[in-house]
Amino acid sequence: MTSSEDYVTYVMDQARGPWALRQRKMFGDFMVYVNDRPILLLCDDQTFVKIVPQLDGLMKDAACAAPYAGAKKHYILDVDDAEHVRRVLSVLEPITPLPKARKRRT
Template sequence: MATSEAYIQYVCDQAAGAGALRYRKMFGEYMVYVNEKPLLTVCDDTVYVKRLPELAEELADAQTGAPYEGAKEHYILDVDDREKLLRVLAILEPLIPVPQPRRRKPPKAR
């Protein structure tokens, strides 16, 4: 079951105030960016956050799971708890760098 457009919009509505928000569809699911930093992975209407030591205390009671096959274990974030969501985003935002654009390889000479 893929994430619905309504659910990703709900996640962004709940995160309003955390910074400049946008989301991008990737491989049939979504990545939520705050200030151009990829902070939330949304798969099957579930919000995942990387397991970082800085989040251990805040998310000590959170369930864990993998957003997709082969992924490392992530925290599962309850976005209905808006205050916790905003605290988690405030912790993550300074830790995660803005992704650097990838350079395209020049075509091979024949």
């Protein structure tokens, strides 16, 4: 099951802040990019963020699960609390690297 367009729109609205947001369909679900950094993974109408030490305080009560079979566990982000979403994004945006450019096949 994939995330619904309504859920993706809702997450994008909740994440609005002083950064550029875009979403891209991938892996059968969606990735949300914050200033071109892949930060939010949307799978089955749930939002996942990578487990990093910098989020220990903010996400201490969050549930953890694998977003898809074979994936590492991630925090499940409560997107109903827009202020919390923005705090998490403000922590993750500076520490998440930009994706490396892929070489094109010729």
